[in-house]
Amino acid sequence: MxxxxxxxxxxxxxxFDVAEKEALTTDFREFGLGEFTDEMLSEYMVINRRRWQALERGEMEKQEVLEGRFREFFGLKGFDTSIAAAFNDRYQELLGETIxxxxxxxxxxxxxxxxxxxxxxxxxxxxxxxxxxxxxxxxxxxxxxxxxxxxxxxxxxxxxxxxxxxxxxxxxxxxxxxxxxxxxxxxxxxxxxxxxxxxxxxxxxxxxxxxxxxxxxxxxxxxxxxxxxxxxxxxxxxxxxxxxxx
Ligand SMILES: [Mg+2]
Known part of the structure; x- marks a missing residue:
């Protein structure tokens, strides 16, 4: 029973996929990073998935997933990596807004x-x-x-x-x-x-x-x-x- x-x-x-894309697009705009393209989304998702799976295996701390994914992604794209923590904070708020x-x-x-x-x-x-x-x-x-x-x-x-x-x-x-x-x-x-x-x-x-x-x-x-x-x-x-x- x-x-x-x-x-x-x-x-x-x-x-989540819809909320994720919308939140990242808005976050990009707010931080003055320009347009968030579908190609960027694909690249980001590879990094994000790899880090969440490491977390599930107990090999990574949560903050290294949340902030680290943006540090890694920004590094890859030539953006300022020092904004990763603030970018993630705002991203967490934005995620809750698209239902x-x-x-x-x-x-x-x-x-x-x-x-x-x-x-x-x-x-x-x-x-x-x-x-x-x-x-x-x-x-x-x-x-x-x-x-x-x-x-x-x-x-x-x-x-x-x-x-x-x-x-x-x-x-x-x-x-x-x-x-x-x-x-x-x-x-x-x-x-x-x-x-x-x-x-x-x-x-x-x-x-x-x-x-x-x-x-x-x-x-x-x-x-x-x-x-x-x-x-x-x-x-x-x-x-x-x-x-x-x-
Ligand atoms: Mg799920």
């Missing part, structure tokens, strides 16, 4: 409110994710929010989920009777569905912590990371079928 849902935010409930929902995600989460404990489980920064929650209205729908920057541990490390499960237990003990009619006792990891687009953070994290893994894979990518996928969906609406069968 599924008692709780952990939702990844970026590129699962919200379209683009995936697959009616807002209505989906709203429809499940009061039926399941719903939590955000994100590796984003506190500043950006807080802005996204407020501007999307998800802040009023999620029962609990887990942001790696606040916990101090990133997905897929099991420590992130240990902290989250403690909070889930407390929440269920206090509230499960209201939504289900009774409290079913301490939660087991196998009673939590982790929904996310990333194999290396969300699905590996679910495997590490013993959660049910639900891979949101709208582009039909290949699972080349050796992680176990319990459910694979192309559209978030398919969640209803998984919950209905549990």
């Amino acid at each position: 599924i008692r709780a849902i952990f939702w990844d935010l970026d590129n699962t409930l919200l379209d 683009c929902f995936r697959d009616d995600s807002y209505e989906l989460v709203k429809g499940l409110k009061g039926k399941y404990l719903q939590c955000m489980a994100s590796n984003g920064t506190k500043k950006a994710q807080t802005g996204k929650l407020l501007n999307s209205g998800f802040d009023k729908l999620f029962d609990l929010c887990f942001i790696s920057e606040e916990i101090g541990i990133e997905k897929p490390a099991v420590g992130f989920f240990d902290v989250a499960l403690d909070e889930v237990d407390k929440w269920l003990e206090a509230n499960e009777a209201d939504i289900r009619g009774e409290y079913l006792g301490p939660v087991k990891p196998s009673e939590i569905l982790m929904v996310g687009d990333s194999l290396t953070s969300d699905m590996r994290g679910a495997n590490n912590a013993g959660l049910i893994s639900c891979w949101y894979n709208p582009k039909g990518m290949v699972n080349d990371h050796g992680v176990t996928i319990d459910h694979e969906i192309k559209d978030l609406h398919e969640i209803a079928g998984i919950l209905g069968r549990s």
Whole structure:
């Protein structure tokens, strides 16, 4: 039985790609760097992805991802690398301002409110994710929010989920009777569905912590990371079928 849902935010409930491009374009303009081209976006994304993956493997600190990616990118393009920290600070604010929902995600989460404990489980920064929650209205729908920057541990490390499960237990003990009619006792990891687009953070994290893994894979990518996928969906609406069968 599924008692709780952990939702990844970026590129699962919200379209991060759209927000990323818009935020970088605005940030470039504000810092007087001129036009942010599609070619620049491609180059930046390679650097960004490589650094996030190093973070997920525990090989890099968060600030070295956030500021370091811009230092590296600005160095490559011949821009002033000393503005990387300030540029990233503003970027985190701008990310929270462009909201683009995936697959009616807002209505989906709203429809499940009061039926399941719903939590955000994100590796984003506190500043950006807080802005996204407020501007999307998800802040009023999620029962609990887990942001790696606040916990101090990133997905897929099991420590992130240990902290989250403690909070889930407390929440269920206090509230499960209201939504289900009774409290079913301490939660087991196998009673939590982790929904996310990333194999290396969300699905590996679910495997590490013993959660049910639900891979949101709208582009039909290949699972080349050796992680176990319990459910694979192309559209978030398919969640209803998984919950209905549990
Ligand atoms: Mg994601």
